Amino acid sequence: MTIRVLIADDEPHQLELLSYNLEQAGFSVSQAQDGQQALDLAEQTMPDIIILDWMMPNMSGIDVCRALRGIMATNQIPVIMLSARGEEGDRTLGLDVGADDYITKPFSPKELVARVRAVLRRTRPMLMGDVIAFADLKLYPNKQIVERDGQRIDLGPKEFRILSLLLERPGNVFSRLQVLDHVWGHGVYVEDRTVDVHLSRLRKALNHNPQGKNHPDLIRTVRGSGYAMREPE
Amino acid sequence: MTIRVLIADDEPHQLELLSYNLEQAGFSVSQAQDGQQALDLAEQTMPDIIILDWMMPNMSGIDVCRALRGIMATNQIPVIMLSARGEEGDRTLGLDVGADDYITKPFSPKELVARVRAVLRRTRPMLMGDVIAFADLKLYPNKQIVERDGQRIDLGPKEFRILSLLLERPGNVFSRLQVLDHVWGHGVYVEDRTVDVHLSRLRKALNHNPQGKNHPDLIRTVRGSGYAMREPE
DNA sequence: CTTGATTGTTTCAAAATTATGACAAATCTG
């Protein structure tokens, strides 16, 4: 369950240095030497976070960021921009384009690592082991426990992971294929209708109420598309 | 099995004074002169507790604390902040960033030592040799003794250490690999299934009741992941 | 209100994972 970082910088020395530090910090790192390559790699490998140097040949960090935001698959991946300039205008431009954080050079590798963690904590709290709350539901990643309305709920591994996925972006619709990819992993031969079955099991477990009436259904079926968490009224 | 403290303060005199007192109190102390160094040392040596001066060159105590919290490896290490100012806002900022306690200057070395002990007692009772209680279970860390429901229980060394590990963060799931790492140590060639066997032995020992019915099982198996202490709802 | 498409559920055998008894090797104790 390692966190994957993509880092793009045209200066080999800097790239190597930062990669090394990120790896030391326990991340799995892939490198790009220019903007175009970064974009390609991002699409191919779908990292958990992307670090872009502002100035790069071929395609600037800004351009890459804009492009990433335009692609459905990548537009949720958090981005950190690295910049030599320190002008306020740049910063806002960076954030405007959809970057999640902005670091001005010079900075220490330590700082970069800290920022990466901070951004991930903000955007993907589950990856960092924080408790996820949604309506009257609580999910404890470290304990692999789910509670609804204070009541403990038992879930099989697959159901737990599906719920985790849905809770990563509450409200977002996940297609059956996406669910298969994230929960089963790539290249696994399984019917997509199997997802339905697990969703059914998940619903049954979540909505079942020991005393009396069932809880309202927290999962929304989007006909023709997939499933999502539903925020109750 | 001495407790290791990292203390960071940019004023050499103060640093020396506090270090001396902490050492007198039986702690093993390492020193940092600025924030960056503190962060580095923390990652390298993984102390049991960290004391940070609020104002430091290079990186303030706040920044260091934030960074520590962002790093998986260090985010469980308790932190005490030292501050010259006494404003309420600072205090809450300090605690917001994830500090465990906050001391306003001027303070006596005695007070610092007392606070260190208090924080450790709160966060890592086992380190202080305190008795760990969990449900009707009691574990005496330095005596290597466990009792359930008042009855003395005999555990082999491995079983004792596994139980200690599970009790460090009750409810948290520990993978077989984590258990192997913590109990056997790194680079030991042992089947992961061996952990199952020891868990089985641990359970048998814990749940066996001389008079009549067995105790309820205190250990939770998390299919596909590992083991954890079973917490009440 | 019918129809075709999509989704929900139940059931069941297979697959995967975990529990545990038995035993030899290793380690400790006196």
Next chain:
DNA sequence: CAGATTTGTCATAATTTTGAAACAATCAAG
């Protein structure tokens, strides 16, 4: 060193989880 205890592995049993198929229910549009 002898005897006792602790360890690690294996084989087998017990359990849980999974995936697919079959059928029921629901939906969206004519």
